Amino acid sequence: DTAVSQTPKYLVTQMGNDKSIKCEQNLGHDTMYWYKQDSKKFLKIMFSYNNKELIINETVPNRFSPKSPDKAHLNLHINSLELGDSAVYFCASTRGGANTGELFFGEGSRLTVL
Amino acid sequence: GQQLNQSPQSMFIQEGEDVSMNCTSSSIFNTWLWYKQDPGEGPVLLIALYKAGELTSNGRLTAQFGITRKDSFLNISASIPSDVGIYFCAGMKYGNKLVFGAGTILRVKS
Numbered sequence: 001d002t003a004v005s006q007t008p009k010y011l012v013t014q015m016g017n018d019k020s021i022k023c024e025q026n027l028g029h030d031t032m033y034w035y036k037q038d039s040k041k042f043l044k045i046m047f048s049y050n051n052k053e054l055i056i057n058e059t060v061p062n063r064f065s066p067k068s069p070d071k072a073h074l075n076l077h078i079n080s081l082e083l084g085d086s087a088v089y090f091c092a093s094t095r096g097g098a099n100t101g102e103l104f105f106g107e108g109s110r111l112t113v114l
Numbered sequence: 115g116q117q118l119n120q121s122p123q124s125m126f127i128q129e130g131e132d133v134s135m136n137c138t139s140s141s142i143f144n145t146w147l148w149y150k151q152d153p154g155e156g157p158v159l160l161i162a163l164y165k166a167g168e169l170t171s172n173g174r175l176t177a178q179f180g181i182t183r184k185d186s187f188l189n190i191s192a193s194i195p196s197d198v199g200i201y202f203c204a205g206m207k208y209g210n211k212l213v214f215g216a217g218t219i220l221r222v223k224s
Contacts, residue, residue, distance in 0.1 A: 004156075041200055043157070043214040056211055090156050100164075101145045101206040105156030 003027050006091050006106040013081060014114055020077045021109045023091030031055075032074040033103065034066060035090040043090070049074055078111075086113045120203050120215030127193055128223050135218045136187040137203030145206040146179050146186035151217075152199045160201075161188070195224050 004025045013019055025032060033056075034046040048056035049068040063079045074091060088110045092103040120137045127133060137146070145164055149157035161172050163179035163186060170177055176189045186205075190197055203215040 041151075041217050041219075043202065043217075045211055048211065092156070100162065101147050101204060101212045102159055102162055103149075103157075103212065105158070107154070107156050 002107075004091055004093055004104050004106040006089075006109045008109060009107060010110050010112075012112045012114065015081055015083060017081050018077070018079045019081060019111070020075055021089055021091075021111075022073070022075045023106060024073050025091075025093040025104070026072065027093055027095075027104060029093040029095050029104070030071055031094050032068065032071070033092040033094075034074065034076050035092060035105075037088040037090060037108070039087070047074075047076075081111075081113045083113050086111055118203055118205055118213055118215040120218055122218055123216070124219040124221070126221045126223065129193060129195060131193055133190040133193055133197070133220060134187060135201060135203075136185060137205070137215050138185040139205055140184070141205075142183040142207075143205035144183070144208050146177075147204045147206070147212075148175075148177050148186070148188045149202045149204060149214075150199050151202065157202055190220075193220075193222050195222050198222050 006023050031050045033048045035043050037043050046060050047066045051071050052068045065077045068074045088108045090108050091106040094103050118139050147162045148160045151157040161177040166183045167181045168179040174191045200217040202217045204212050206212045
């Protein structure tokens with residue numbers, strides 16, 4: 001069983017469309033994240049949820065809206081997609097309480113906006 | 115904001131050689147971590163360091179938490195082809211978010 005699974009793995013879409021990426025973890029972790037990896041491979045945190053509550057919200061356009069229906073799921077919805085949104089989006093999770101920085105990442109969702 | 119300077123940016127080495135990479139910061143961190151990302155995959159944790167001066171090994175990998183708490187290094191001994199990938203350092207302060215370095219791309223020539 002995959003610990004952190006994301007769907008879809010690849011997404012190609014037109015500018016202006018709305019799309020969602022889903023993430024599920026079966027590790028029993030309390031904290032989940034979305035990271036964006038750009039073409040230069042730089043990893044930047046976007047959001048973090050702890051037990052369904054938003055705890056980190058970096059400077060991300062409000063076209064990006066995370067949703068956590070329960071602590072095992074964190075989805076990312078993107079409205080009005082732009083060319084600059086093309087990137088690989090990684091979901092990650094870690095146990096709650098003392099945050100050790102020990103993240104478990106999903107395989108990534110490569111988004112290409114045409 | 116917090117920034118980690120990771121070097122070198124890339125390395126192309128011969129199989130069997132030892133590899134060394136490091137990460138420095140102007141800020142103090144309480145935790146240093148090293149991750150590896152294989153092509154088409156997400157980063158995977160290699161080593162976590164929680165105490166200044168700590169030296170930790172994981173197989174052929176050795177990492178150290180600098181005594182000043184502002185740096186860390188990762189060594190890989192006797193490199194093999196499957197060591198190729200991107201190595202990221204990451205630092206964290208208590209109750210704060212993880213900050214990643216820009217990565218070191220490792221290529222191994224067999």
